[in-house]
Amino acid sequence: MNELEIGSSAFDxxxxxxxxxxxxxxxxxxxxVNLVLDIDYAAWNRFPNDHYEVPATLTFVDVVDLQIxxxxxxxxxxxxxxxxxxxxxxxxxIYDFRRFAYTDPVYIERxxxxxxxxxxxxxxxxxxxxxxxxxxxxxxxxARSEHLTLDPDQxxxxxxxx
Amino acid sequence: MGRVCELIKxxxxxCWALFDTGVRSTYVVNxxxxxxxxxxxxxxxxxxxSGSVKEATRTALLQAEVQGHxxxxxxxxxxxxxxxxxxxxxEILFGALAMRQWxxxxxxxxxxxxxxxxxxxxxxxxxxxxxxxxxxxxxGKLEIDSSAFDxxxxxxxRVYSFLLQxxxxxINLVLDIDYLAEWSLxxxxRFEFLVVPATLTFLDVVDLQIxxxxxxxxxxxxxxxxxxxLSxxxxVSDFRRFAYTDPVYIERxxxxxxLDFWEPQGGRISLxxxxxxxxxxxxxVRSDRxxxxxxxxxxxxxxxxRRSEPDEH
Numbered sequence: 001m002n003e004l005e006i007g008s009s010a011f012d013x014x015x016x017x018x019x020x021x022x023x024x025x026x027x028x029x030x031x032x033v034n035l036v037l038d039i040d041y042a043a044w045n046r047f048p049n050d051h052y053e054v055p056a057t058l059t060f061v062d063v064v065d066l067q068i069x070x071x072x073x074x075x076x077x078x079x080x081x082x083x084x085x086x087x088x089x090x091x092x093x094i095y096d097f098r099r100f101a102y103t104d105p106v107y108i109e110r111x112x113x114x115x116x117x118x119x120x121x122x123x124x125x126x127x128x129x130x131x132x133x134x135x136x137x138x139x140x141x142x143a144r145s146e147h148l149t150l151d152p153d154q155x156x157x158x159x160x161x162x
Numbered sequence: 163m164g165r166v167c168e169l170i171k172x173x174x175x176x177c178w179a180l181f182d183t184g185v186r187s188t189y190v191v192n193x194x195x196x197x198x199x200x201x202x203x204x205x206x207x208x209x210x211x212s213g214s215v216k217e218a219t220r221t222a223l224l225q226a227e228v229q230g231h232x233x234x235x236x237x238x239x240x241x242x243x244x245x246x247x248x249x250x251x252x253e254i255l256f257g258a259l260a261m262r263q264w265x266x267x268x269x270x271x272x273x274x275x276x277x278x279x280x281x282x283x284x285x286x287x288x289x290x291x292x293x294x295x296x297x298x299x300x301x302g303k304l305e306i307d308s309s310a311f312d313x314x315x316x317x318x319x320r321v322y323s324f325l326l327q328x329x330x331x332x333i334n335l336v337l338d339i340d341y342l343a344e345w346s347l348x349x350x351x352r353f354e355f356l357v358v359p360a361t362l363t364f365l366d367v368v369d370l371q372i373x374x375x376x377x378x379x380x381x382x383x384x385x386x387x388x389x390x391x392l393s394x395x396x397x398v399s400d401f402r403r404f405a406y407t408d409p410v411y412i413e414r415x416x417x418x419x420x421l422d423f424w425e426p427q428g429g430r431i432s433l434x435x436x437x438x439x440x441x442x443x444x445x446x447v448r449s450d451r452x453x454x455x456x457x458x459x460x461x462x463x464x465x466x467x468r469r470s471e472p473d474e475h
Contacts, residue, residue, distance in 0.1 A: 067375040068374040
């Protein structure tokens with residue numbers, strides 16, 4: 001069984017490009033706060049010659065400095081002949097996933113790294129945060145796919161209980 | 163957040179008051195409070211007002227007349243509240259809890275207070291949903307749509323998650339919230355809440371803007387050497403609605419909605435939508451806390467449907 005489970009130690013082998021985000025959740029833990037994203041993970045690296053997709057949960061552990069900016073901007077315009085155009089795609093698509101070391105000792109001593117998720121949808125969207133770790137865990141078996149996103153009807157839901 | 167200044171009367175004397183939904187409690191300066199008697203607090207209460215820390219050791223029962231309507235509320239007594247934008251000294255700061263209790267809504271764009279929801283009588287401890295729109299009461303289940311906007315308050319409502327739900331011809335924004343269906347002021351001046359895990363759905367969304375920015379939170383502070391201001395909470399302070407002026411929106415029945423946040427402070431989600439609805443996912447629970455027990459919250463699950471609405475369980 002091809003179960004997906006990736007930790008931050010594998011960051012250098014990780015590629016989050018054209019990865020759709022379906023939901024975003026902030027979860028309070030006993031000590032700290034986690035940021036949880038529901039994504040379709042494309043396992044290119046595991047299977048270089050094929051394209052595999054899996055519904056997965058990306059969790060940032062013990063989050064600080066959270067900044068979420070997802071802005072599709074004003075989208076409706078008066079355009080003939082339709083009278084209206086909406087450029088709001090409704091998609092949230094990761095373009096790049098980057099990691100930096102902090103320079104402030106307060107972060108370093110506590111094992112924090114700085115993460116940034118850049119988005120192609122919405123254009124110039126960004127989620128920035130500090131976290132001690134992250135994991136990507138598949139919620140079902142890897143499935144070979146010819147598409148960047150999985151059939152929504154077949155995705156197991158991410159349960160969000162608060 | 164809504165802020166409006168107005169002259170109000172306290173024992174016949176005119177006082178300059180700020181009504182601010184961005185502040186929870188109500189404050190009065192000692193020069194006003196001293197004329198009406200005060201009560202010592204069991205311990206000093208520290209608060210941040212106008213960018214500085216104030217300490218209150220007394221409370222006063224503030225009885226005032228706002229646009230001819232009598233209101234009374236407990237207020238913390240402080241030396242100074244601050245000045246308004248024109249430099250005029252603020253003597254009373256009405257916070258969100260008191261405004262909620264007395265049905266006072268600041269309308270900053272028109273620089274006025276709306277007291278159309280001023281309660282002529284209080285009905286305490288009625289069955290669930292007494293504070294919710296009539297349609298919701300009749301079914302016994304929390305179900306509100308945009309026609310009841312004027313009766314909806316999302317003040318201090320917790321948001322747990324949000325997602326975009328693509329329908330066949332439109333996109334919905336779905337938020338998982340704990341809706342505060344009822345606020346009751348108890349005799350000991352504490353609030354009791356009726357908390358309902360609910361799904362807030364904006365239909366056919368355009369112009370979506372999400373800015374939730376807690377900013378850098380870790381600071382070098384002795385002796386702990388670090389504090390994190392990230393509470394991990396997304397908490398709404400205000401929910402507002404505006405008409406568009408562009409005919410493109412009006413013809414298609416779009417309204418502009420804004421959700422302002424306490425947490426992170428200054429956070430905002432704004433969007434255009436043709437409608438919204440709030441649907442409870444389980445029975446509400448009365449509590450002195452504003453959030454539902456996480457272990458007992460019915461999870462939000464979205465089942466995609468081809469041409470219909472989300473199925474919320």
